Amino acid sequence: MKTRDEALALDAADPLAPLRxxxxxxxxxxxxxxxxxxxxxxxxxxxxQVVIAAEWGEGLIRSWNNAxxxxxxxxxxxxxxxxxxxxxxxxxVTDSISVNLFKLLSAMxxxxxxxxxxxxxxxxxxxxxxxxxxxxxxxxxxxxxxxxLRLIDDPSExxxxxxxxxxxxxxxxxxxxxxxxxxxxxxxxxxHARGALALWDLAHSAGAVxxxxxxxxxxxxxxxxxxxxxxxxxxxxxxxxxxxxxxxxDQPLSGWWGHRAPFAMDPAFxxxxxxxxxxxxxxxxVSLALVECGLDVFLQTDMQAIRDKSxxxxxxxxxLVETRCDEFPLRIITPREHAERGSQxxxxxxxxxxxxxxxxxxGVIGDYREPQVLRFGFTPLYTRYVDAWDAVEALRDVLANxxxxxxxxxxxxxxx
Amino acid sequence: MKTRDEALALDAADPLAPLRxxxxxxxxxxxxxxxxxxxxxxxxxxxxQVVIAAEWGEGLIRSWNNAxxxxxxxxxxxxxxxxxxxxxxxxxVTDSISVNLFKLLSAMxxxxxxxxxxxxxxxxxxxxxxxxxxxxxxxxxxxxxxxxLRLIDDPSExxxxxxxxxxxxxxxxxxxxxxxxxxxxxxxxxxHARGALALWDLAHSAGAVxxxxxxxxxxxxxxxxxxxxxxxxxxxxxxxxxxxxxxxxDQPLSGWWGHRAPFAMDPAFxxxxxxxxxxxxxxxxVSLALVECGLDVFLQTDMQAIRDKSxxxxxxxxxLVETRCDEFPLRIITPREHAERGSQxxxxxxxxxxxxxxxxxxGVIGDYREPQVLRFGFTPLYTRYVDAWDAVEALRDVLANxxxxxxxxxxxxxxx
Numbered sequence: 001m002k003t004r005d006e007a008l009a010l011d012a013a014d015p016l017a018p019l020r021x022x023x024x025x026x027x028x029x030x031x032x033x034x035x036x037x038x039x040x041x042x043x044x045x046x047x048x049q050v051v052i053a054a055e056w057g058e059g060l061i062r063s064w065n066n067a068x069x070x071x072x073x074x075x076x077x078x079x080x081x082x083x084x085x086x087x088x089x090x091x092x093v094t095d096s097i098s099v100n101l102f103k104l105l106s107a108m109x110x111x112x113x114x115x116x117x118x119x120x121x122x123x124x125x126x127x128x129x130x131x132x133x134x135x136x137x138x139x140x141x142x143x144x145x146x147x148x149l150r151l152i153d154d155p156s157e158x159x160x161x162x163x164x165x166x167x168x169x170x171x172x173x174x175x176x177x178x179x180x181x182x183x184x185x186x187x188x189x190x191x192h193a194r195g196a197l198a199l200w201d202l203a204h205s206a207g208a209v210x211x212x213x214x215x216x217x218x219x220x221x222x223x224x225x226x227x228x229x230x231x232x233x234x235x236x237x238x239x240x241x242x243x244x245x246x247x248x249x250d251q252p253l254s255g256w257w258g259h260r261a262p263f264a265m266d267p268a269f270x271x272x273x274x275x276x277x278x279x280x281x282x283x284x285x286v287s288l289a290l291v292e293c294g295l296d297v298f299l300q301t302d303m304q305a306i307r308d309k310s311x312x313x314x315x316x317x318x319x320l321v322e323t324r325c326d327e328f329p330l331r332i333i334t335p336r337e338h339a340e341r342g343s344q345x346x347x348x349x350x351x352x353x354x355x356x357x358x359x360x361x362x363g364v365i366g367d368y369r370e371p372q373v374l375r376f377g378f379t380p381l382y383t384r385y386v387d388a389w390d391a392v393e394a395l396r397d398v399l400a401n402x403x404x405x406x407x408x409x410x411x412x413x414x415x416x
Numbered sequence: 417m418k419t420r421d422e423a424l425a426l427d428a429a430d431p432l433a434p435l436r437x438x439x440x441x442x443x444x445x446x447x448x449x450x451x452x453x454x455x456x457x458x459x460x461x462x463x464x465q466v467v468i469a470a471e472w473g474e475g476l477i478r479s480w481n482n483a484x485x486x487x488x489x490x491x492x493x494x495x496x497x498x499x500x501x502x503x504x505x506x507x508x509v510t511d512s513i514s515v516n517l518f519k520l521l522s523a524m525x526x527x528x529x530x531x532x533x534x535x536x537x538x539x540x541x542x543x544x545x546x547x548x549x550x551x552x553x554x555x556x557x558x559x560x561x562x563x564x565l566r567l568i569d570d571p572s573e574x575x576x577x578x579x580x581x582x583x584x585x586x587x588x589x590x591x592x593x594x595x596x597x598x599x600x601x602x603x604x605x606x607x608h609a610r611g612a613l614a615l616w617d618l619a620h621s622a623g624a625v626x627x628x629x630x631x632x633x634x635x636x637x638x639x640x641x642x643x644x645x646x647x648x649x650x651x652x653x654x655x656x657x658x659x660x661x662x663x664x665x666d667q668p669l670s671g672w673w674g675h676r677a678p679f680a681m682d683p684a685f686x687x688x689x690x691x692x693x694x695x696x697x698x699x700x701x702v703s704l705a706l707v708e709c710g711l712d713v714f715l716q717t718d719m720q721a722i723r724d725k726s727x728x729x730x731x732x733x734x735x736l737v738e739t740r741c742d743e744f745p746l747r748i749i750t751p752r753e754h755a756e757r758g759s760q761x762x763x764x765x766x767x768x769x770x771x772x773x774x775x776x777x778x779g780v781i782g783d784y785r786e787p788q789v790l791r792f793g794f795t796p797l798y799t800r801y802v803d804a805w806d807a808v809e810a811l812r813d814v815l816a817n818x819x820x821x822x823x824x825x826x827x828x829x830x831x832x
Contacts, residue, residue: 026474033477040473048464048702056649057440057456060781061449069649096697098671099515106558126683131672131697134685138670142522144562151683177681226698233472233485233701254554255514256547265593265786267542267567269550281512281547282642284703285649286464365476370681 001316001323001389010316010385016309022297023230023382030387030394032366035204035344035377038230041293051289069285073257074276076288077238079295080229083303084202084221085212086240092275093225093238093291094283097203099253100222100239101135103278105168107241107249108197108220109139109147112167119167119195123158126151129176132201136170155182162194169196173211174204174342177369179334181209181342185216192217203227208310208343208379210303213240220245228343228379230294235287239278246274255280297381309380310343313388317345317376320392328399333373344377357409358398364391417732417739417805426732426801432725438713439646439798446803446810448782451620451760451793454646457709467705485701489673490692492704493654495711496645499719500618500637501628502656508691509641509654509707510699513619515669516638516655517551519694521584523657523665524613524636525555525563528583535583535611539574542567545592548617552586571598578610585612589627590620590758593785595750597625597758601632608633619643624726624759624795626719629656636661644759644795646710651703655694662690671696713797725796726759729804733761733792736808744815749789760793773825774814780807 001007011017024040025031031039055067064070077091084091094100105122112119122136136149152161162169169191174181184200191198197219205211207228213221221240225231241249250271256262257279260272271277318332331348335341349355349372356368366376376391398404417423427433440456441447447455471483480486493507500507510516521538528535538552552565568577578585585607590597600616607614613635621627623644629637637656641647657665666687672678673695676688687693734748747764751757765771765788772784782792792807814820 024469024473026476029476031476037477039476040468045465045468048468049461052456052461052464052648053440058442060442060445060447060455061453061783062776062781063649095515096511096671096699098697099511099669102669110558130681130683133683134670134672134675137685138668141666142526142668224698232468233479234698234704235700237697250557252554252558253515253518254550255512256550259550263786265546267546267549269553281514281653282640282650283512284651284700286706287700287703288650290702360478367477370679
């Protein structure tokens, strides 16, 4: 692409373009960080008012029934299911991805131990989002040697790591840092061939790439709603368990929402039949309700249309970085192969932190990940081709004029 | 009390009366269920708009720093601390009470095991809110016999239950069903004398009765923010650990928010020094932010003033039930002794379910707990003396006219 007008022409022909109007977008901002925090659906502000003023304020305690609060984790799970190839009553929206991962890892280790006591190892990637490793480490420590975490440094090491002692392979479909996407079907098949269970983290894929959990025969999955699904900052996450495993999976966070009769006040826990047993405690209703606003936008399109635009956007961004910033020491670390690419483009630069601060100061919002990585996320529901053009022009300008060298862009902000 | 005017006179002289204006109260409703779900602070609706439109919509990803999102669990914990006798940096507002209980029980069992391997029993009350027992049961099952749950049927059995094998006594300060309040100081002393740790659940006490966790020397506590603290439906809960235990308590839900350097992307988990290690995953910011609106009202008064009014309200309600409903088969099961009473009055009636439905139909909202119990909660921040009068008059009318026998009040609503 040679001119901005060509990008505008692509936007004019984009079948997803009308959906952009369903988001509350900040003025004078090119937002390429929907892979970290999606923007607010336009409906979210009004929905919050309804939940607070009408459901909470007037309905009061009756809203647990009358406004469907108690059933919301299941109802939203069913709305989300088609986006990830899940069936009805296989998903609940609840808790955080961390807590859900703990539930699922615990359940999988337990069921594997019952089948074959020597299967006690969790296999994962060292380069995975560290939180997933932390949760596995917490479980390993709690179980005091009854299980173990085995880390691989490269996906190619997976076959060798899947030994007869392996209980679970926990893999994030799209890597948070590089944007590399695994072949979920092939890996699930490999994991099963080795007698292990396949646990997928969809944080960086759901809502951006088509996912077919039942199609590939996966065994469990977790994901968050606040990235490509636009559910709101820290909005509750989800957990998927296929019907065939649900009643064999016992998870230890057995709170009252997972009881088969939560209001019977039975002092003994009896897990719900089905996905409900993956619920635990009372959920934050205002945040949970807003998840629906994001999901509703997806009902108006389909994942293949989203994937097509995602690849077109990331192809264009890669092309423009290569052609218009070719004089600068940038290295694109996201795969060129479509089959290996999620919906972000990661670009390494020795002063990546400062460069990103300079871009943000110009209204081009991506983010930075140690070490050196500038991340640019593309959310097809609201990102335009012209945004890709303008972002690369801003990058070129920041590098050409070395504006990133200004002292204000060097200071690391302490997050407290 | 003989007349409604006497109740109105008490309201006119009530020093807490002006705080009622800081809540968004439903019209034509006497709300006596703040012990289950508090009402919205008037500030909540506007605060939600700021979080959604300004912080999420305009601040976008920058709000994790700039709007203080990342630090909110600690900041709100510090705001809540004075209400429960906790010190600065001893409380975080996060996750659900269930998840926090799992963290704390796990940490306490682990530390006790290290000190004395035979201390492996959790002592609890069979009549406790069942969820607390469910969480303990989930942990017992997960640890596969490495710990055990011992239930007592009456508080008087506690001394006998605290054996040399006891690791933790988990006690809810105010019973959800009867409103009975334990002597936290005496029990903590007893529990310590037997070498066990004292874990308190404050769900039905915090915000309604003065709590002095450090004063009594307790070892850990959990509580929710959506009852007397008016944080919103299902709003995040809190966990308290005193400074002296913090770095000895390892909890297994070791998510990235509990890491000492969450953004360093270290593949090895290193717990934060201090209360931060009780954080786990990303929190639901819209719901979490609303918790502050409730806490801000408490800053304008003090727990002793709240307790004084709470006892006056519950005394009055008990007196009125006894004097004005004496011809009906009601049995007050909440203790008459102030020292043994929380901030609710529970009244048993053979057809309690139907009676409560008839009351709700008249705009008097309490709730029902199996078996037979009508619960009436008194939230001194917004409940008036005249509300107690009017509620008892409604109860008398429902019983005298037997309106509760109408078929529409018999149907149990299935909660789904």
